[in-house]
Amino acid sequence: MTRCSIVPPHVLAALARSAQAQPALVAARTLAIDATLRHSRTPVGSRPSLVPSEVTPDQGPRRTIHDAHGSEDLPGAVVRSEGEPPSDDPAVDEAYDGLGLTWELWAREYGRNSLDGAGMPLVATVHYAQDYDNAFWDGAQMVFGDGDGEIFTRFTASLDVIGHELAHGVTEHTAALVYRGQPGALNEHVSDVFGVLVKQRHLGQSADEADWLIGAELLTASVQGQALRSMAAPGTAYDDPRMGKDPQPAHMDDFVRTSDDNGGVHINSGIPNKAFHLAATAIGGPAWEATGLIWCDVLTGEIATDCDFATFAALTVAAAQARYGEGSTQAAAVADDWQQVGVVAGEGGSAPAEETPADEGALLRLSRSGGVAGLSRSRELSLGELPAPDARAFRSLIEGPQLPRLAAEGTSRPDALCYGLRCERPELDVQVAESVLPRATRSLFERTLRREG
Structure with missing residues (x-):
């Protein structure tokens, strides 16, 4: 299963493009580490x-x-x-x-x-x-x-x-939800749910008293924002010139179709997040009790790894009915709140189609040069030739801003090794000093250069 991190790649990418040098460089390094470790x-x-x-x-x-x-x-x-x-x-x-x-x-x-x-x-x-x-x-x-x-x-x-x-x-x-598209967004949603429930339980807060923020303690005072995400109001967590604006939707009408971030797993999770918040506040009391129990029943029950939003909504309604009764307040609240965010189980609507995967035929030219002997190695290949984890890592590197940032940081030293990566679609042509590359990225480049076939 894919490695899961708390800061979404779109936030790090925005920081890496920002004009503020230190945060941009750190974000580029973080993206480079994440890209090469995410699937390992x-x-x-x-x-x-x-x-x-x-x-x-x-x-x-x-x-x-x-x-x-x-x-x-x-x-x-x-x-x-x-x-x-x-x-x-x-x-x-x-x-x-x-x-x-x-x-x-x-x-x-x-x-x-x-x-x-x-x-x-x-x-x-x-x-x-x-x-x-x-x-x-x-x-x-x-x-x-x-x-x-x-x-x-x-x-x-x-x-x-x-x-x-x-x-x-x-x-x-348990559910082993696939980390892409709607199942991936549900994977992120489930983690946001139980993450805030840990905090709310520790603080002894009811659903009405809680702030429903994810990562409020992470941002410094210089950031124009309050957290990484808001379950109560998706899309409002931050609006900062360096981080960009929180892109999370709160309704299916605004579902984001993208190939980035494994199909927007950190973005579209705002929709089920809002549904959970609505259900928890409608039911009342501590959210880790009734509403948390319903979601736990679904997570640990019979759920497919490729479950989409509509199916997950139906499962939560069925779990609420099984635990509290078909005519219960809890079951009615859960059903109503999925409707409020535009997720419809069964007849009456369907989820947006998933994005077509990025082109696996994109050609890359990877090279390494330098050393006391001045030797160089290179290889041309397509993403489709690589093992799936390495192909995804390269895609993150060529589509993101991290390599250009690292290339700008690295200084040329006598006899130092340097890696080059060139791609026409999307356009990229960089030379990066070995000294500034994260170890995982160096390992990716080296095994690709050594790869047979």
Whole structure:
């Protein structure tokens, strides 16, 4: 399953294009790391269970926090284990507490023992890479960057972000929603739901009292915005000259058709997010109770991996009826609120068609030159010749602004290695010094140059 991160690529791309040098450079580096790591995770089925199935929620979470010390090496050095006292590092302690509070929501409210339901240890790494503007779930653990200090603060500061990313782990072990198009937007939606529920439960807030913001603690005071996303009012979270304007729609009439961001998974999730907020406030009380239980029933029930919005809406209505009765207030609220956002189950409407995938025949020319001998290597190939994860990584690199930014930053040094990438559609012709490329991007380029055929 695709690696999931909290800051959407369209936000990072806007920052990378901005005129403010430091945030632009950090965003470009973050995009380059994300592009090459996004599809490199180990499939769930190939990872052995680390905890016996007989472990019960009564035994509590099993947390381990690591420190990458600014490197891209995972998981890093162990700095705090389960039961140990707080450290003198806020990022370490925020990660530790956030993992615990997320575990408590799933265990105490939904009877689920950790992400996999079998006591899976909760692992996190802090201080990942240099000024990394993101946090992500990689299929086995959480990873947190420190932010650039101008746009983003440290990513452990937001409890709902921690809950969001760990919820991707639950989805991976249950519904396994495909991370593209409407199923991918539902994947993001589910994580936003349970992310805010972790925060609301911790603060003891009712649905009416909560702010329904995702990542409110991440933005610095210089940003014109309040969070990464607003579930109560999609499209209003930020409007900043560097980040751009929040593009999330709140109704199917404004559904965004795009091939970017895996078909707009971070954008169109605003539609089901709004439906959940409407349902939770209509039902009233703590949202993690009735409304959260309904969504949990769907996530852990019979749901297809390619489920679309209309099907998901029908499943939530059926789950509400099964739990509270066909004529219940809860079932009526859920059905009504999907109608309010324009998602219609069954007759009366259908979801927009998915975008056609980008052209796999786009030709690339990748080269490497330099070194004391002045040797060079090159290869021409199409995206369609590459393994799917590498093709997606290259597509992100050639369509995004990160490589031109890194090319502008790198300085020419005697005998230094340099990588070139040229593409006609979309047009790109850059030379990037090896010294400024993230390690994962270098690895992508090297294995492509070595690839046979």
